[in-house]
Amino acid sequence: MVEATVHNRISSIAAFALAGAFLASAFAPTPVFAAERMEFQLATLNGTAFVKLDDFVNRAILINVWGTECPPCVKETPLLNAQSQIYTNVQFLGIGTDDRMSSLRFANRFQVHYPQLQAPKDPSGLLRRLGDLHGALPFTVVLDTEHRMCASRLGEVNAEWIAAAVKKCSAD
Amino acid sequence: MPRLSASVAVGAMIVASSAYIPSFAATPALSVPLQSEVKDSLGHPWKHRDVRLLSSDGKEVSTTTTDANGIARFQHVAPGKYVIEIPGVNGALTRKDVLVTSQGNPTVSLVTDVKPEKVASTPKSALEQITVTGVRATEPGALRGDIVMTESVDSQEMAKTGATSLIDALTHRPGIDIQVECSVCNVRSITLDNLPGRFTTLTLDGVPIFGPASNAYGLDMLGVNGLERIDVSRGAGSSLTTPESLAGTITLVTKVPTKDTAEIDADAGNFGYRHETAYGAKVFDWGAVSVNATNQSHYSVDGVGYGISQFTGYHRELAGISLFANDLDGFRIKTRYDHIEEKRGGGPLGNDYSAILANTTGNPFNWSAGPNGSPYSNTWIEPSTGQPVEPPYDGGEAGIAQIIFTVRNQFVSTADRDFDDGTKLHLAFGYAHHEQSSWYGMDSDYWDNQHQIYLDANLQRLLGGALFTVGANYKSDQLSSQSISTTTGTPYYGILRYDVDAYQYRTPGIYVQGYEAFFDERLEINASVREDDNNEFGSVTTPRLNALWHHSDTLSSRLAIGTGYRLPTSFFEQDHGILSAFSVDRSGAKPERSKNASYSLNYADDRFAVTTSLNYTRITDMALFVNNAANNFVLEPAQQPFTVANADIDGTWQATPSDAFTVGLEGYHYQFNPYDAYNAALFSRPEYRVHLSYDHDSGPWDFNIRSTFTGPQNLAKWYDYADNPIYNLNGTPKPDWSPTFWVVDMHTSYQFNQWVSGELGITNLTNYQQAKHDSYLFQDPYGNLNVTYIWGPNIGRAAVAGVKVKF
Numbered sequence: 001m002v003e004a005t006v007h008n009r010i011s012s013i014a015a016f017a018l019a020g021a022f023l024a025s026a027f028a029p030t031p032v033f034a035a036e037r038m039e040f041q042l043a044t045l046n047g048t049a050f051v052k053l054d055d056f057v058n059r060a061i062l063i064n065v066w067g068t069e070c071p072p073c074v075k076e077t078p079l080l081n082a083q084s085q086i087y088t089n090v091q092f093l094g095i096g097t098d099d100r101m102s103s104l105r106f107a108n109r110f111q112v113h114y115p116q117l118q119a120p121k122d123p124s125g126l127l128r129r130l131g132d133l134h135g136a137l138p139f140t141v142v143l144d145t146e147h148r149m150c151a152s153r154l155g156e157v158n159a160e161w162i163a164a165a166v167k168k169c170s171a172d
Numbered sequence: 173m174p175r176l177s178a179s180v181a182v183g184a185m186i187v188a189s190s191a192y193i194p195s196f197a198a199t200p201a202l203s204v205p206l207q208s209e210v211k212d213s214l215g216h217p218w219k220h221r222d223v224r225l226l227s228s229d230g231k232e233v234s235t236t237t238t239d240a241n242g243i244a245r246f247q248h249v250a251p252g253k254y255v256i257e258i259p260g261v262n263g264a265l266t267r268k269d270v271l272v273t274s275q276g277n278p279t280v281s282l283v284t285d286v287k288p289e290k291v292a293s294t295p296k297s298a299l300e301q302i303t304v305t306g307v308r309a310t311e312p313g314a315l316r317g318d319i320v321m322t323e324s325v326d327s328q329e330m331a332k333t334g335a336t337s338l339i340d341a342l343t344h345r346p347g348i349d350i351q352v353e354c355s356v357c358n359v360r361s362i363t364l365d366n367l368p369g370r371f372t373t374l375t376l377d378g379v380p381i382f383g384p385a386s387n388a389y390g391l392d393m394l395g396v397n398g399l400e401r402i403d404v405s406r407g408a409g410s411s412l413t414t415p416e417s418l419a420g421t422i423t424l425v426t427k428v429p430t431k432d433t434a435e436i437d438a439d440a441g442n443f444g445y446r447h448e449t450a451y452g453a454k455v456f457d458w459g460a461v462s463v464n465a466t467n468q469s470h471y472s473v474d475g476v477g478y479g480i481s482q483f484t485g486y487h488r489e490l491a492g493i494s495l496f497a498n499d500l501d502g503f504r505i506k507t508r509y510d511h512i513e514e515k516r517g518g519g520p521l522g523n524d525y526s527a528i529l530a531n532t533t534g535n536p537f538n539w540s541a542g543p544n545g546s547p548y549s550n551t552w553i554e555p556s557t558g559q560p561v562e563p564p565y566d567g568g569e570a571g572i573a574q575i576i577f578t579v580r581n582q583f584v585s586t587a588d589r590d591f592d593d594g595t596k597l598h599l600a601f602g603y604a605h606h607e608q609s610s611w612y613g614m615d616s617d618y619w620d621n622q623h624q625i626y627l628d629a630n631l632q633r634l635l636g637g638a639l640f641t642v643g644a645n646y647k648s649d650q651l652s653s654q655s656i657s658t659t660t661g662t663p664y665y666g667i668l669r670y671d672v673d674a675y676q677y678r679t680p681g682i683y684v685q686g687y688e689a690f691f692d693e694r695l696e697i698n699a700s701v702r703e704d705d706n707n708e709f710g711s712v713t714t715p716r717l718n719a720l721w722h723h724s725d726t727l728s729s730r731l732a733i734g735t736g737y738r739l740p741t742s743f744f745e746q747d748h749g750i751l752s753a754f755s756v757d758r759s760g761a762k763p764e765r766s767k768n769a770s771y772s773l774n775y776a777d778d779r780f781a782v783t784t785s786l787n788y789t790r791i792t793d794m795a796l797f798v799n800n801a802a803n804n805f806v807l808e809p810a811q812q813p814f815t816v817a818n819a820d821i822d823g824t825w826q827a828t829p830s831d832a833f834t835v836g837l838e839g840y841h842y843q844f845n846p847y848d849a850y851n852a853a854l855f856s857r858p859e860y861r862v863h864l865s866y867d868h869d870s871g872p873w874d875f876n877i878r879s880t881f882t883g884p885q886n887l888a889k890w891y892d893y894a895d896n897p898i899y900n901l902n903g904t905p906k907p908d909w910s911p912t913f914w915v916v917d918m919h920t921s922y923q924f925n926q927w928v929s930g931e932l933g934i935t936n937l938t939n940y941q942q943a944k945h946d947s948y949l950f951q952d953p954y955g956n957l958n959v960t961y962i963w964g965p966n967i968g969r970a971a972v973a974g975v976k977v978k979f
Contacts, residue, residue: 040778043829047870050829069430099328100869101923108926121824121832125776128725153235161235 038147040126042117045096045104051117053147056091060150060170061143062162065095065119065127068106072156073138077110079159084114087166090142097123097137142169226267228253322420322772322785323348323404327427330396332867332876334919334933334972336439336447336468338362338394338424341402344863344878344917346820346836347785348404351855352966355948356518356959357574357612358484359389364406364420365787365818366840366857371738371766373417376424377506379584379602380414381624383649383741386606389514389578395490397437397449398464400427407732407770407787412685412700413628413645415714416738418766418791426508428496429453429460439931439974443483443967444471447974459497459505466490472521475968476943477541480572480959483967484518500587507585514578519613519959520569529611531569539565542947544900553903554955561955567613572959576610595633598643602626613658614957620653620673630683638688641700645683650676651741672756677739679706696720704737709763712737726777732770737763740795740807761807762793782823790815796851810848817841822863830870836863850892856885856910856963872923877937879916884909885963898950898961906950910963913940921976932973939969 041052053061064080066073084092092114096103100118107116120126124135131152132139140157142165144150150169153161223244225233233254254270325341335341339360342348351369353359361369374382374394396402403423405411411421435451446469453462472485492510497503520528520536539546546552551564565571582604589597606622630643653673657664683702689695698718705711716734723729740761772785793809800806820838827833839860848854860883868875888908891898898906916937923929942948942964950961 042778043826047830071430074431099332101874101929102328105926118829120776120778120781120826122776122781125726125781126778149231151232 036148038129038141038143038149040129042095042119042126045100045107045116045118047100047118051093051115053143056147058145060090060145060166061147062087062090062092062166063095063130063141063143064092064157065097065123065130065132065137065139065141066106067137068096068098068102070137076138076156077106077112079157080162081110081112081114083159083162087162087170089170090166093117095119095123095126142166144169224257226255226257228255230255321403321423322406324401325404326401327396327399330399330402332874332919332921333878333917334439334921334931335396336449337396338402338422341396342404342422344865344880346822346838346861346863347406347787347818349861351857352962353853353855354484354518354574354960355482355962355966356480356484356572357389357576358486358516358518358966362422363857364404365789365816366842367419367789367791367816368852368854371417371419371764371791373411373414373421374424375414375421376582376584376602377426377508377586377600378413378423379586379600379626379628380416380647381582381584381602381604381626383604383606383622383624383651386578386580386604386622386624389516389576389608394424395449395464395466395468397466397490398427398451398462398492398494400425406785407734407768407789411736412641412683412702412716413643415681415702415704415712415736418736418738418764418768419789426494426506427453427462428506429455429462431455433462434979435976436978437974437976439972441933441972442970443473444469444485445970445972446470447972458499459495461496462494464490464492464494472518472523473967474521475941476543476947477538478947478949479521479537479541480949481518481521482941482943482948484516484574485521485523486514486516487523488512488514488516503587503589505585505587507583509583510581512578512580512582515576517573517575519573525575528569528573529575532571533566533568535565536569537565537572539901539949542943542949543945544902544904544947546901552901552951552955552957554953555897555899555903555905555951556953556955558903570611571613573611573613576608578609579607581605595631598628598630598632600626600628600645616658617656618653618673619655620651622649622651624649638686641683641685641687643683645681647679647681648677649679649741675708675739675741677706677708677741679704679739681705694722696722706739706763709739712763727773727775730770730772730774732768734768736766736768738766739763757804757806760809761795762809764794764809765792766790767792779826780823782821784819784821786817786819788815788817794848794852796848797853798851810845810852812845812848814844814848814852814854815842830868832867832869834863834865834867836865837861838863846889846892847895849890850896854890856887856890858883858885858910873920874923875918875920877916877918879914881912881914882964883912887963891961897953898958899953900947901949901951906961907946911945913964914938915940915965927977927979929976929978930974931976933971935970935972936965936968941965941968 039053041050043050066077080092080094094107094112094114094116096106096116097119098106103116103118127133127135127139130139130141131149132154136154138156140153141149142151151165224235227233255267256270257267323345330341333340339350339362342362343350347365349363349366351361351363353361353369362372363369364372373380403425404420405423406420411417414421431453432455433451433453435449437449439445439447446467448468449464449466451462451464453460467489469487470485472481473483474481490510490512492508494508495505497505515525517523517525517528522528535550538549539552540549548560548564551560551562553559554561582602584602585600587599591597602625604622604624608618608620610618612618625648626645628643628645630641632639632641651674652671654668654670655672656666656668659665681702681704683700685698685700687696687698690697696719699716701713701715703711703713714735714737717732719731721729740758740763766789768787768789770785770787772783774783775781791814794814796808796810798806798808818838818840820836822834822836824832824834837860840857842857862881863879865878866876886908887893887906887910893906893908900906917933917935918937919931919933921929921931942962943966945964948961948966949957949959951957
C-alpha cells in the first residue's frame, strides 16, 4: 500500500518534470545571446531595492560585472569610478558576483559612486544574456538609449574603450 | 596606395586567458588563437592600435590592441566566420573577412585607404591595462571538461551555512544526503541519488586519492577551509577520469589566491564542540602560497541515558600548504599537501581511551534506558525465550567501545600547459598514505595502511571542428592490515594475523573523449569511452554520452547516459566480524557495475531558478559479504540488480532584494532483493524528502534557515527482517517502517566592521533524535547485541557561536 503510494508520488513528479521539459522545449524562444533589448531586475548590494533597466529611460547604460577576487576587476574599478563622473549622460551600473558582504567590502574599498547590484546566486544565465557565455570576468557591456546591446568587452577596460563605446552608444 | 596586411595563424588551443574565471563560470569552450600582424603601407609595424574582431553579422566579439611589433592577438576564438576591423581616423575602417578553422594557417590581407601618417599613436599606458584580449563567448562549453558538474557549493555558501566540513556543506540538498553507517564510530558517507555512499567517489582537485579505508573515517576529516568550492557530479556518466564513481563524484577544488589574505575563525558550542581554523595566502609575481590549519573537537553524546553514545566524540587536527605557479616553463602548477590526524571514540562516553580499553569487566551501562528498553539495567530480554539473557552483560566499557586513530598524508599536484598550436597538456599526480589504528570492543583490534598513487596525462586538441581529449592514467591502491580477534570462541581469538583485510590493485587505463557543438551551438555533445586493465579483474570498458540543449538563454536540458565500475575493496567496516572469521573467500568477487541515465531541465532568470531531474541507476554484481553456514565470509556478486529511480525538483525565488526562498522535492523508487541489501550492508533510505530554505541577507545581517522533511523508510525490506528479524532490548520487534521527521538548521552572522564578523548557528532546532523514538541498539532472536540500527538523526539540538576575522 505504501509502496503503491510512493509509486504514484514518483510517477507524479516524473510526469511533472517531463511535461515541464516538453512545454519548455516547445515554447522556448530561440536563444538570444545578444538580446535586442536588454532587461533585468536585480537587488542592490545593500539589499534595499530592486533595480530595473527600465528605471533608466532613454539613457545609455554601462554595465560592469565584477568579482572581488578577479585581478583585472580590481585594476579597472578606479577607472570606471572616475569615468562615471565624466560621462554623466551614461548610467553606470556594477554587478557583483560574490556574496553580498564580500561585494560590499569591495565597493566600499573603492568608494564606488555608481549603483552596485547583486548578481543572482547563479549569475551564468544573466551573463549569457549579456553576451558573456562563459562567465569570465570582468565583463563590461554598454547598452544604447533603447537598452539594446551596443558594445561589450571581456577583460579589463581602458579609458579609450569606454570613450569609444560611450560615443557609439549614447549618440542617438 | 597605403596597404595594411594581416597574417592569421590558427591552431587548436584551450583557454589560457588572464581573464578571471569564477566558480560559476562554465568551462570555456573550444577556441583557437587568432594572431594578426598589422603593418602600414611602408611596412612598419602599426603599433598600439585597436583591432576589432566582429562576428559575421557585425557584432563585436572582441577588441585588442597591437603591440610594439604590430601584433594583435585574439586569444580564444571559436572556429567560424569573422571580420577583422581596424578603425582608422575620421571614421575610416579597414575590414577583412576571416574564416577561422581548426586546420591549416590561413593568411589574410587587409587593404586600407588610411594614410599611415594620419594615425596617431595610442599611449602605451592604455596597452598595459589590457589583460584580456578576448574570448568569443558563443559556446557554453559545459560538457567540454573531464567531469560534468551538476551542482556546486562555493565558499560563500559554505560560509553562509556555517559549514566546517564537507559533510556540513552538502546537507539539505535534493539528490545529496549524508548517510550515517555506524552509531558508535560515526562512519558517514555521501549518498548521491540515494545510492549507497561507497559508490560516491571523492577527488581533490580532480585527483581520486580516497579509498574505502580513508573514506570510512575520512570524510569528517575534510575541512572546507581553503576550498574555493565543492563540485557535485551526479550519475555514472558524469566523469571521464573516475569510472569507479557508480553514483557520482564529489570534487573539492582548492582556492587559488588572488590577493594577500589572512583569516581566523573560532567557534565553540555545546557538547564540547570547539573549532578553530586559520588560513593565510601570499601572492607573488610568480604565483602564490597558501597555508591552512584546523583544530576541531567534540564530546561523545548520549541523548537518552544508556551511557552509550549515539554521536561519536573526536579530536582532529589538519595542517596544509598549497603552492601555485603561474608559469613554470610554460606550466601552470597547483600543488597541495595536507597532514591530518584524528582520534575518535564511541560507545562508552568520554575520551580517556586508555581507561576505556582497560575497563573490561562489569556493567557500566543502563540497558533499560530509552524507548523499548530492557526491564533490567544489566541485561536484556532474549526474544526467542522471552527471558533475560544470562549471564548479564559483563564486558565493561571496552566491550562496546569503538576507538579509531587515523593519520593521513595527502599530496596532489596538477600541471597545465598550452602550446602554440592550440594543444593543451594536463598532468596530474596524487599520493595518499592513510594509517588507522582501531579497537572494536566486541570484535577485534585492527591496524591498516593504505597507499594510493594516481597519475594522469591527457592532451586536448581541436580536430575537424571537434575537441578531442586523449589520455592515460594509472591508479595504484594497496591496503595491508593486521588484526587480532577479540571475540571469544572464534578460531583466531587473541592471535595477531596479517592481511586478513588486504588487497593490491594496479589499474592502468586509457580514454578518449570527443566534444562538438551543433545547430548554432544550441546542442553540445560529449561522448567518451575508457578502457581499464586491472591486475585482478582484467579489462573493463566504460562508455558515456552527454548532450546539452540550450533552449534559450535561460533554459537548458541535459541528458546523460553512462556506465561505471568499482572494484571490491575493503570490507572491515562493513562487518568487523571478518577480522575474527576463519577465512575470507574473495575468489568469486567481481567488479560492481552501474548503468545510469539522467535527464535534467534547468531554468534560471534574475529572480527565479529551478532545476528538475530524473535519474535511473542500475547496479549489477553488487558486492555481497556473506557469512556462510560454516561461519566463514564469502565475497560474492549479487544475483539480482539493485536499481534506484528518482525524480527531484529544486527551485529558488528571490522574493525581495534581501529574501530568498528555496523549495526542493525528491522521490525515489527502489528495486532490490532484501537479501542483497542486508549482505551488502546497505542502510535504509527514505521514499521521499522535502527541503525548505529561507535566506535573509540585508545590511550587516545574514540569516538562513534550512530544513529537510524525511519520508518513511522501509526498514523491514532494507534490513531484510524476513531472514534476519531484529528486536528491541525488551524483546519486541523493531518497526517495519520508520516515522517521518523534520531536521531544521539555522545560522546567522553579523558583520561588525570590515574585518570582524560574529556568527551563531543551531543545528537540529526541533531536537529530533532517533534514539528518543527507536533505539540504535538491537538484538537478534537469540539475544546477540548489535549497535548499528539507523534511520534518523544521532544528535540533538546543538548551538555554536563564533567569530571570524578576515584581512
